[in-house]
Amino acid sequence: MATILKDLWNFFYLQTWDTCLVFINLLAPKIKKGEMYKEGQPGYKGIWPEFIRPNPETDSRSPCPGLNAMANHGIIPRNGRNIELSSLAEALEKTWNLGAPFCRDTCNSVGKLFKKDAIDLSDLAKHNIIEHDSSLLRSDAFFSPDQTVPDKQLIERLLGSATGPVAPEYPEGQVTPADLGKALSLRIAESKRNNPQFSLNILHSFFGYSNASVFYEILGGDVKTSRIILEEEKIPDGYESFMRSRKGLTMKKQYFRAAHIWFHTNTQLKLKDE
Ligand code: HEM
Numbered sequence: 001m002a003t004i005l006k007d008l009w010n011f012f013y014l015q016t017w018d019t020c021l022v023f024i025n026l027l028a029p030k031i032k033k034g035e036m037y038k039e040g041q042p043g044y045k046g047i048w049p050e051f052i053r054p055n056p057e058t059d060s061r062s063p064c065p066g067l068n069a070m071a072n073h074g075i076i077p078r079n080g081r082n083i084e085l086s087s088l089a090e091a092l093e094k095t096w097n098l099g100a101p102f103c104r105d106t107c108n109s110v111g112k113l114f115k116k117d118a119i120d121l122s123d124l125a126k127h128n129i130i131e132h133d134s135s136l137l138r139s140d141a142f143f144s145p146d147q148t149v150p151d152k153q154l155i156e157r158l159l160g161s162a163t164g165p166v167a168p169e170y171p172e173g174q175v176t177p178a179d180l181g182k183a184l185s186l187r188i189a190e191s192k193r194n195n196p197q198f199s200l201n202i203l204h205s206f207f208g209y210s211n212a213s214v215f216y217e218i219l220g221g222d223v224k225t226s227r228i229i230l231e232e233e234k235i236p237d238g239y240e241s242f243m244r245s246r247k248g249l250t251m252k253k254q255y256f257r258a259a260h261i262w263f264h265t266n267t268q269l270k271l272k273d274e
Contacts, residue, residue, distance in 0.1 A: 010108065018101040018251045025245035025253075031097075036240040041094060042075050046238035049073045054080070061148040062121035063131045063138055066214070068148070068233040070095060071121060080121035085111050088119075096218045097241035099248035122148065132204035134191040136183055136212055137230060142197045155230045158183050159223045175221035177257065180212040181264025188265075206258070213257035217243050 037043035051072050054061055060080035061068050071080045075091055089103040111117060113129050125131050125147045133140045136158060138151050161183060164174025175183075191198045200208075219226045220242030228236045243249045 014101040014105050015251070018099060018105075021099050021101065021247040021250050022252050024247050025250065028246040030244040031246060033240065036097060036244075037094075042073065043095065043235075043240065046240070048235045048237065048239065049075065051234045052078065054078075060120040060122040062124035063135070063147040064121075064124060064211075065137070065150065065230045065233050066096065066218070067121055067124070069229055069235050072233050073235055082118045082120065084118045086117075093248060095235075095241075097243045097245075097248040098214075098218070099250045102249055102251050102254065105251060128199065128204065130207060132207060133195060133198050133200050134184070134187040134208060136180070136187060136208065136215075140191055140195045140198070142195045150231055150233065152231055154187075155227070159227055162221070162223050164221060169220070170222050170224070172223040172227075174223065175216070175226070177216060177221075177260045178264045180216060180221075180261045182266065184208055184212060184261065185266045209258035209262050210254065212261050213254050214249070216261070217249050217254065217257055 034045075037045075042049050052074070054068075054072060058079060059071070061071065062080070067076070068080075070076045070091060071078055075095055076083050076088060085107040089100075089107040092098050092103045092106070093100055110119065110124075110130070114123055116123070127141045127147075131141070131147050133142075137154050138144060138147055139154065141147055144151065158175060158179075161179050162173040162175040163179055164170060164176045166173050188200065191200070215221070215226070218241055219229060222242065225236060225239060225242075228234050229239075245253075
């Protein structure tokens, strides 16, 4: 009973806080270019801590490009082990300009799903806890048992499908929510057809749309930036989060974007050789 009350309290507290941030974000001016990261913080003046490729013998990595990139730059422990969820929440907020309630809620959920206060990144690769089939950028665990390695073919296919026009902020074009919806439909259709152990429940499907929405909001769908972060799991020099709102990405904005991408999915999609 005490746990249920605590969960309910946390839910209402974080949702109320998040709603306040939605209004502040609507009213406050956007963060100007060059002002995202404060002095002494990673990313200040576009300079990120040194990138060091992980040692597969000793370092723990996840299926998440964002978290792996943070470890590769030493923003969280480079060995990817024993990462306290409370410090992860703070690091996520500062690195990607995610809203504080969003980070707390995500890290609380991770803690509950894995029943831990500190995780190794490889914990996140356990199949069907958060990691799931039909991911946008990694082939299913049935085909790729090591989910911690980026799948360059899938990444290039997504980036190659970008229909957003070239612009100063998107020098190689932009992956739009419609492109993400189509790409997710294709992944689901492929998994259904090819993976004899395919499974995707509503929660995991929601995770898929959430990941796509974080990709769009934080990496801007920008082809040039995304290629480096997704393929090399490296934060490019000069990178600033594409989320320019003062209080960062709120849960409500993320739900909205996930719904927007979902709106563009086509579950009736037929594969070419069917
Ligand atoms: C505590 C915070 C986070 C956790 C626990 C987390 C965890 C995960 C996990 C387990 C996956 C794989 C899910 C799957 O099977 O598709 C994933 C995918 C992904 N994450 Fe994260 N993530 C976090 C934050 C971030 C951030 C900050 C970014 C962006 C910079 C990000 C971007 C992505 C993207 C683009 C994918 C899709 C990769 C794919 O489809 O293979 N995540 N994340």
